[in-house]
Amino acid sequence: MKKIVVGSRGSKLAVTQTNWLIERLAAAHPDIAFELKIITTKGDRNQHQALDAIGDKGLFTAELEAELLSGEIQMAVHSMKDMPSALPEGLCLTVPPMREDPADVLVTPHGAASLDDLPEGAVIGSGSKRRVFQLKALRPDLQTVGIRGNIDTRIRKLFDEHLDGIVLAAAGMRRLNVYDAADYHLVPLLPPAFVPAPAQGILAVEIREDNAEVKALMAAISDETARVQMAAERSFLTALDGDCHLPIGAYCEAAGDAITLYGLYGDEAGTRLVKGSAAGRAADAERLGAQLAEQLRKALEQPESEVEK
Ligand SMILES: NCc1[nH]cc(CCC(=O)O)c1CC(=O)O
Numbered sequence: 001m002k003k004i005v006v007g008s009r010g011s012k013l014a015v016t017q018t019n020w021l022i023e024r025l026a027a028a029h030p031d032i033a034f035e036l037k038i039i040t041t042k043g044d045r046n047q048h049q050a051l052d053a054i055g056d057k058g059l060f061t062a063e064l065e066a067e068l069l070s071g072e073i074q075m076a077v078h079s080m081k082d083m084p085s086a087l088p089e090g091l092c093l094t095v096p097p098m099r100e101d102p103a104d105v106l107v108t109p110h111g112a113a114s115l116d117d118l119p120e121g122a123v124i125g126s127g128s129k130r131r132v133f134q135l136k137a138l139r140p141d142l143q144t145v146g147i148r149g150n151i152d153t154r155i156r157k158l159f160d161e162h163l164d165g166i167v168l169a170a171a172g173m174r175r176l177n178v179y180d181a182a183d184y185h186l187v188p189l190l191p192p193a194f195v196p197a198p199a200q201g202i203l204a205v206e207i208r209e210d211n212a213e214v215k216a217l218m219a220a221i222s223d224e225t226a227r228v229q230m231a232a233e234r235s236f237l238t239a240l241d242g243d244c245h246l247p248i249g250a251y252c253e254a255a256g257d258a259i260t261l262y263g264l265y266g267d268e269a270g271t272r273l274v275k276g277s278a279a280g281r282a283a284d285a286e287r288l289g290a291q292l293a294e295q296l297r298k299a300l301e302q303p304e305s306e307v308e309k
Helices: 014-026 062-070 128-138 149-159 168-175 212-219 223-239 282-301
Strands: 002-008 032-038 077-080 091-095 103-107 122-126 143-145 164-167 183-189 203-208 249-256 259-267 273-281
Touching: 002 014, 002 062, 014 077, 014 128, 014 149, 014 168, 032 249, 062 077, 062 203, 077 273, 103 128, 103 149, 103 168, 122 149, 122 183, 128 143, 128 249, 128 259, 128 273, 149 164, 149 282, 164 212, 223 249, 223 259, 249 282, 259 282, 273 282
Parallel strands: 002 032, 002 077, 122 143, 122 164
Antiparallel strands: 077 203, 091 203, 103 164, 103 183, 249 259, 259 273
16 A cells, blocks of 8 residues: 655644644545654744744744655645745645634633723733734733743643733634633634734645645645635735744635735834735735735835724
């Protein structure tokens, strides 16, 4: 029986979503054995350092990419939103499988029904500039504290550190089956009002460019809408040369062939944050991303631009 080795980081989320993908591939290709291989990355070994402090690109991907290039694994699975915008020579992404929930979600111990229900001066845990600056634009009285660790750790810190809330990706919570729980409450922060990270909820399947065989295997479980959304959102990110030091968000709404891309861009200090949108056709997804990026880059340079409410 032919064997395909699928590489993944060892975090609970990474393993869960890689197994999700393997199950789908195995169902579509019963004659092939798909095998999980866990690979530790530099990002996994530096759990307690702030991401900003480590800060190099490919923190969670470099070791997997080395094993793709050497042929030890044939596929590497990541969260698309953690993928650097440029891939190493010789590697590419396949068309992705169906997208999970793209929204962010505020997790609270109080049972707040909306952001407005949070107490005055509430303390929210998040280390993401995109999340923090958007929250403060909506509720300027909110305080924020940095928080790191995997999803379970962050949920534990919500209680241990007596926070009023944390912001997580709905996708990760749903994949780990912790979206519904008795001891906390959820306030979905829905796009386009609250803009998620580019490609949040989409899985990246990275392969060698010359491996037509695995590319063809992925075709059986690929999703055209996710492909178009990924093209538009990632093109926006790439055009802004985005890294995690800047607040950058993008969400592409797709209704058949008609797409609308929503973007968020700001400066490092969060003193300026601009939002905008551009509409077009699915075939123009990449061009739309680059065009919206240019529009927002210019808007941010205008002295009168300010934090949007
Ligand atoms: N930054 C970590 C990370 N990378 C991917 C996800 C969730 C899954 C996804 O967005 O696809 C998360 C957790 C989070 O942001 O809450």
